[in-house]
Structure formats: C-alpha cells, structure tokens
Amino acid sequence: MSVNIMIVDDSVTIRMMIKKALYISLGDELGQVYEANDGISALAQIADNNMDLLMIDLNMPRMNGVQLISRLKTNPKYSEIPIVVISTEGSEQRIKELEEMGISGYIRKPFRPEQIREILSNILEVCYESQSADDDGCDF
Template identity: 35%
Template sequence: MENLRFLVVEDSPTMRQLISFSLKRFKGCKIVEAVDGVDALKKLQSEEVDMILTDINMPVMDGLKLVTLVKQNPKFRDIPIVIITTEGAQEDRDRGLSLGAEAYISKPIQSSGLIKVITDILEKRK
C-alpha cells in the first residue's frame, strides 16, 4: 500500500502528530490535517483522500457530525472513516459505527494497532 492520502481530523496537536507519525509507515503517504469537522469539510473540497481519521470531541463541529455529513454526501460517502476517540463506552462505539464509520478506536492508541485497522479496511476494499 503506497501513496495513500489521509485526512487526520484532531483538535489536539499531540494526537495529530502521533497519528501522522504512525501513518508514515505507509510508504509515500500524504497527510492532510484538520482541527475540527468544519476544517475537515473544507479540506475535502480541495484534497482527494483515501481515508479519514477523526476524533469525536472537537470544537466547532464534532466528529460524529462530520461522519454524518461525509456519509450523506455522494461525492465523499465512499471514503472510509476511522474514529479515534477517548469515548470508549459501547454505546459510543455503536453510535459511531451506525453512522457509517468503518472502524472505531479508543484512545490511547497503539501505533501498530492503528496501522492494522487501516490496512484491514483498505485490503477489504481492494
């Protein structure tokens, strides 16, 4: 898997850096960063991406709203979404997945676990 394009949506610079750092295991990947849902939708208008990785709790527009809007938009709805959040309760997980996210990862994340989830999603789509 090479030259993948990821959109990382996170308000925390620490998490943005950690996720981006982990994604660099994919050779030649391009990472676009957004600080909230609105910023992510703006970035989607100008950047083509293969996957969106989003937090839930963010200012302006949260991750669940972002997932809903992306999955409603015919232009973007095929982009797989991975939710990465501190919200680890089962009902939060069910909600995120019911909105159309492909995977739900609870923080704190393990770099190798994140890579495996992404690889599995992209493999299934081949």
C-alpha cells in the same frame, strides 16, 4: 499507489502521534497527509482534495466528529470514503451509534501504533479487493 489521509483532531499532539504511526505503517505508500483541527476545517479541505481515508476525533470545537461524520455520510460525493474514529469515548452505546453511521473502524485513545497499522491494513485490503472486483472501490 499512494494513500491520501486526513487527520481531524483538535490536539496537535494527537495529530503528530497519528502522523508518526502512519509513516511507520505505510512507508512509501503514504501519500499526502492533511490535517484539520475541527469538522468545518476538515470539510473545506475534503472538498478541495482527494482523500482516501479519514481519521476523525469526536470531541472537537465548532463541529464535532459525529456532526462531521453525519455530513460526510449523507453526501454521496463523500459517503464512500472510509472513516476511522480515534477517540477517548469508548462506551458501547457510542461505538454502536458510530457503526450504524457507517464508520470503517474505531480506535480508542490511548492507542498503540500497531493498532493503527492493523486497522489500516484491514481497510486497505477491503479497498484493494473491491477495486480489483469492479473498479469501484477506494480511489487510489
């Protein structure tokens, strides 16, 4: 089993930090790591590849994180892909809006690698359980 993950963030620094945390957290279970620096680039790659999890920043040029999440959650083809938001925006209003949109997790920057490991483990556990229950869970 391997998990394909896309990191959507306009900062190469943050993409590298998350990628490092993913390697530490998932080890051999980590499949392909895709990277995009805005929502438009992310949508193009999501259409061409199988993604098991998306890690999305909010503040990006061209198409921001909220716009991207909205596009994904209203498209039946992609609406079941778990989304973790990683952002500096930590207001209660913003987190509530994102939860209502259907995100699976939220991590506020600055983050520690352990936070990524913990949230991944929670999301993947839910996926495993739903997969074994009706084989209709996450696609990996």
